[in-house]
Each structure stands twice: as structure tokens, then as C-alpha cells.
Amino acid sequence: MAHIADDVVSYEHDAPLEHVGVDRVREVCRSGLAASSGPVGWEVPGMRVLVDGDLAVAWGLNRMTAEAEDGTTAESWSRGTRVFQRRDGDWVAVHQHLSYPYDPETGEAKTDLTP
Known part of the structure; x- marks a missing residue:
């Protein structure tokens, strides 16, 4: 987590709505990995990146696998x-937003959709 800002704000798949600070993000990642009994994979095929000065935005569909x-x-x-954001010459993550689409009729997250 060397490239995550100490003051990062992350909107994760899991509650609460907002995780503030690298320690909170580290904990939600640890919890997610511990929920799997085997290897976990994460990739963002087709990621797009836009850079302007000291700010960059990356977005795409996340593919997660878990054994x-x-x-x-x-x-x-x-x-x-x-x-x-580039801080002192290094790029660090300052914000992340992850979400699942939802079914408007049931309010349930749609975790079974594929591109």
C-alpha cells in the first residue's frame, strides 16, 4: 500500500459508505482477502487513464476472482x-470508488453481471 495516500477516501463494495485513511482501506482489503479460502485475483482489463498535470483518473470494469x-x-x-495525485514527485491514490449495479425492483446488488 505504498502508493496509497495516508488520507485516501475509498468507497468500497462493503459498508460503511466511506473508508477514510490508508489504515481503513488496508483493513477492508484484509477482510475481503480473508473471506476467500484460496487465491484472489483482481484485474481491470480495458482500463482507461487520463492524466492532466498532477492529477490522473483511471476507470474501468473490475474483474475479481476467488477460489x-x-x-x-x-x-x-x-x-x-x-x-x-502526484505528491512530492510520486503518484499516490487519493480516491477510489467501487460499485455494483443494482436491481431497481429489489434493491439488490447485481454481482452476477458480466461485460
């Missing part, structure tokens, strides 16, 4: 946007 106890691999897709 289940029975050895099968579960997959989910979500949306993600990340904002980076």
Missing part, C-alpha cells in the same frame, strides 16, 4: 474509478 473451498473459482465484475 472457493471446493476448488472452484467464483468471478464477479464491478465498476471502479480511481483518482491519483
Whole structure:
């Protein structure tokens, strides 16, 4: 987490609505990884990046895979946007927003959608 700002603000898939600070983001990541009994993968195929001066924005669809106890691999897709700022010559993440689409009739997150 060397490239995450100490004052990062992250909107994760899980509650609460806002995670502020690198320690809170570290904890939500640790909890997510611990929920899997095997390897976890994360990629953003087709990520787009826009840079202007000392700010950069990256966005795309996130593909997460996690190995289940029975050895099968579960997959989910979500949306993600990340904002980076150059501070003292280094790029650090200052904001992240992750979300799943939802079903407006039930209010339930749609974690089974694929691109």
C-alpha cells in the first residue's frame, strides 16, 4: 500500500459508505482477502487513464476472482474509478470508488453481471 495516500477516501463494495485513511482501506482489503479460502485475483482489463498535470483518473470494469473451498473459482465484475495525485514527485491514490449495479425492483446488488 505504498502508493496509497495516508488520507485516501475509498468507497468500497462493503459498508460503511466511506473508508477514510490508508489504515481503513488496508483493513477492508484484509477482510475481503480473508473471506476467500484460496487465491484472489483482481484485474481491470480495458482500463482507461487520463492524466492532466498532477492529477490522473483511471476507470474501468473490475474483474475479481476467488477460489472457493471446493476448488472452484467464483468471478464477479464491478465498476471502479480511481483518482491519483502526484505528491512530492510520486503518484499516490487519493480516491477510489467501487460499485455494483443494482436491481431497481429489489434493491439488490447485481454481482452476477458480466461485460
